[in-house]
Amino acid sequence: MAERSWTFGGALKGLFTKPTIDETTWDDLEVALIGADFGPDLAEPILEEMRAGVERFQITDPKDLKRMLRESIEERLAKYNPTLTLSERPAVVLVVGVNGVGKTTTIGKFAKFLRGYDRSVVVGAADTFRAAAVEQLATWADRAGASIIRPQAPGQDPASVAYQTVDHAMREGIDIAIIDTAGRLQTKSGLMDELGKVRRVVEKLSPIAEVLLVLDGTTGQNGLAQAEAFIEHAGVTGLVITKLDGSAKGGFVLAVQERTGIPIKLIGQGEGIGDLTGFTPHVFAASLVP
Numbered sequence: 001m002a003e004r005s006w007t008f009g010g011a012l013k014g015l016f017t018k019p020t021i022d023e024t025t026w027d028d029l030e031v032a033l034i035g036a037d038f039g040p041d042l043a044e045p046i047l048e049e050m051r052a053g054v055e056r057f058q059i060t061d062p063k064d065l066k067r068m069l070r071e072s073i074e075e076r077l078a079k080y081n082p083t084l085t086l087s088e089r090p091a092v093v094l095v096v097g098v099n100g101v102g103k104t105t106t107i108g109k110f111a112k113f114l115r116g117y118d119r120s121v122v123v124g125a126a127d128t129f130r131a132a133a134v135e136q137l138a139t140w141a142d143r144a145g146a147s148i149i150r151p152q153a154p155g156q157d158p159a160s161v162a163y164q165t166v167d168h169a170m171r172e173g174i175d176i177a178i179i180d181t182a183g184r185l186q187t188k189s190g191l192m193d194e195l196g197k198v199r200r201v202v203e204k205l206s207p208i209a210e211v212l213l214v215l216d217g218t219t220g221q222n223g224l225a226q227a228e229a230f231i232e233h234a235g236v237t238g239l240v241i242t243k244l245d246g247s248a249k250g251g252f253v254l255a256v257q258e259r260t261g262i263p264i265k266l267i268g269q270g271e272g273i274g275d276l277t278g279f280t281p282h283v284f285a286a287s288l289v290p
């Protein structure tokens with residue numbers, strides 16, 4: 001991840017190469033933070049903290065300010081625990097989020113990621129209304145070396161597919177069951193009812209280990225507004241931020257964690273099957289402020 005290019009790093013470059021810290025430093029830093037989608041709620045306190053630090057430690061070298069910024073971001077990112085809880089057997093993972101954010105791709109990448117740790121995986125295609133979605137998921141499962149439970153007929157009750165997936169995992173001794181869910185229904189309450197039913201039915205067999213909400217990192221704060229219903233109703237335990245490859249919006253990662261109080265657990269950085277990593281605040285902060 002460290003070798004990825006982050007536009008935010010570029011935005012800060014000119015800033016930290018000036019010979020000394022002056023009044024323009026603060027304007028430039030504010031513009032850079034807002035531009036990188038930290039949002040005003042975070043940009044303000046970070047700026048204040050940096051100003052106070054510069055004063056207190058009599059810092060004049062922009063390089064020292066840069067180090068202080070990186071440390072502050074890391075500390076803020078590390079406030080939540082990014083560890084996935086997958087010790088149950090099977091560990092049931094529900095993946096939720098609106099369509100188009102990269103949910104299917106993430107499930108494929110996640111299955112591959114887990115296979116890399118020698119965990120067996122079954123994915124459940126509980127987004128049953130779109131045949132194309134089932135096929136797309138099947139392709140990813142195949143590439144990842146995971147098995148798949150599909151609906152027997154289009155439009156089959158998503159909860160029954162989810163049930164069959166967990167049941168299959170239990171019978172076959174499969175370590176992880178990842179369940180894809182619908183991202184859009186006619187109404188928000190319909191969607192939440194459906195998710196609620198999936199949960200109840202699955203929980204008859206096994207506790208749910210993780211509910212991962214997938215968010216598109218390029219849509220920033222807007223994307224978060226779209227996902228509000230999931231946060232309120234779906235019992236989300238972790239966030240997955242996708243499409244961060246080459247994104248200028250890396251600050252969104254910190255903003256979304258602070259706004260929701262839900263830890264980031266996975267980061268998607270490309271369309272390839274290997275382009276998913278766990279979330280490591282130290283590495284991420286170093287990528288944001290290189």
Ligand SMILES: Nc1nc2c(ncn2[C@@H]2O[C@H](COP(=O)(O)OP(=O)(O)OP(=O)(O)O)[C@@H](O)[C@H]2O)c(=O)[nH]1
Nearest residue numbers: 099100101102103104105242243244268269270271
């Ligand atoms: N650059 C980049 N593209 C991604 C990433 N994750 C997903 N995508 C792309 O985003 C698009 C949508 O991804 P899907 O996985 O189909 O999204 P979805 O949420 O399942 O959407 P539906 O299939 O419409 O429900 C695809 O073109 C993916 O290749 C990522 O981390 N980086």
